[in-house]
Amino acid sequence: MALELVGGACLSASLQLLFDRMASKQLKIKLSAINKVLDDAEKKQLADRAVRKWLNELKHTVYKTEDLVYEIHTEAFRCEIEGKPHLLSFFSTTYYAKQINQRIAKILDTLEYIVQQKDLIGLKEVGRVENKSSPRVSIIVPPLEDESGIYGRNADKEAIVNLLLSYADTGNKISVIPIVGMGGLGKTTLAKLAYHDFRVNNLYDIKMWITVSDEFDVFMLTKTILEKVTSRTCSIEYQYDLQLKLKEVLEGKKFLLVLDDVWNENYDHWYALKSPLEFAVFGSKIIVTTRSDSIGSMMGNVPNHCLQIISDEDGWK
Incomplete structure (x- = not known):
């Protein structure tokens, strides 16, 4: 990296x-x-x-x-x-x-x-497994963390939750909320806090969490979303057919999707993934976590929520 x-x-x-x-x-x-x-x-x-x-x-x-x-x-x-x-x-x-x-x-x-x-200071090498033929796409939802052990992120959490609760007309059917910051600042933790917040739980028909990382494979990501929506294994082999099917099953549904750890800078890939999602119910939301301001701006239709380093006081806590 x-x-x-x-x-x-x-x-x-x-x-x-x-x-x-x-x-x-x-x-x-x-x-x-x-x-x-x-x-x-x-x-x-x-x-x-x-x-x-x-x-x-x-x-x-x-x-x-x-x-x-x-x-x-x-x-x-x-x-x-x-x-x-x-x-x-x-x-x-x-x-x-x-x-x-x-x-x-x-x-x-x-x-x-x-x-x-x-x-x-005890830093060790952490290997990253790369497999070009099988992109790393995970739909395992991170467990809710004990908020009593998280400091310095209350304001950030409220800002993201308020966006998830908002019905303001931004001119877009789906609100895409970018959480941006350097690695280790707590982007994923913040997304988890908002994803599991009690005020958010009953607002959406479907909640999905996908860890994207290095590979932004549109076919694999679309297939993963479709399987999550339908709770069934998908055997469709062609991307166009896959997108048509996802469009069909999302109609009439309101969803919350988290795309965690996005590295993709190609707008065409993002546009292809987003296209079938646009057929969901108005008010659906996507949270994107990324290290890059430019990626956040490319994907988001609300301003980037940029995480800052927590204060020394919160750090000591």
């Missing part, structure tokens, strides 16, 4: 542009070491202050790197406009280049420190 940035870009992509040009392999080694434990860190950060601090330091380093990449792009463009030498030769001959190199070295030192700290 890639380390995600606030703007929806990824650390690996941003840094590759800069450090590949500087012929540096050090960054790739450090990124690889960090990526291997990132899943574990994201799961532990809410309960472990040291892990949360580690992730914050990583995030700030990412911001500094993005700033540096932006400056280099700007300087490269200026050189091109003014007819100056190519950026790489410019780097090797100017005082500005020395400053850039010093900042690169500082970023690498910080990343080295972050890599060293991962072992001290």
Whole structure:
């Protein structure tokens, strides 16, 4: 997986542009070491202050790197406009280049420190199984959590529940509510709290939970939704027929669907999945959890609900 940035870009992509040009392999080694434990860190950060601090330091380093990449792009463009030498030769001959190199070295030192700290705070590698022929689609609904052990999310929960209870005319038959935030902030937990809230339980004919993750396979997702709606195994082999069947069974029904951990950036895939869902009863809702602002904006028709890091006070609780 890639380390995600606030703007929806990824650390690996941003840094590759800069450090590949500087012929540096050090960054790739450090990124690889960090990526291997990132899943574990994201799961532990809410309960472990040291892990949360580690992730914050990583995030700030990412911001500094993005700033540096932006400056280099700007300087490269200026050189091109003014007819100056190519950026790489410019780097090797100017005082500005020395400053850039010093900042690169500082970023690498910080990343080295972050890599060293991962072992001290007990982060471990968490493997992710990938199977291209069988996308990971789970319809197991997460159990209701004891809210007494969840801190700092009351306002977020009320905001999502209020959207689920709302009948306001947004111009859309189905409201798509994006919950956006970096990994480990509690997007899934927040969605669970809203999904299981007593005020929501009796509003919908059907409630469905699907964990999407890496693969956004429209056929598999549509089939999973259809099986959930009908409570029957589906043997339809063609996507068009599958969508027609889902359209048919959703007519007259009001549903709540959670699409948890979405990574898909392809609007055509989202449009294809959503099309048969539009035939459900007005007031049906979809909650989407994602790390990317752009994905949330692409899928949602209400503003992104962006999760922030909880306060130190709530964290200590």
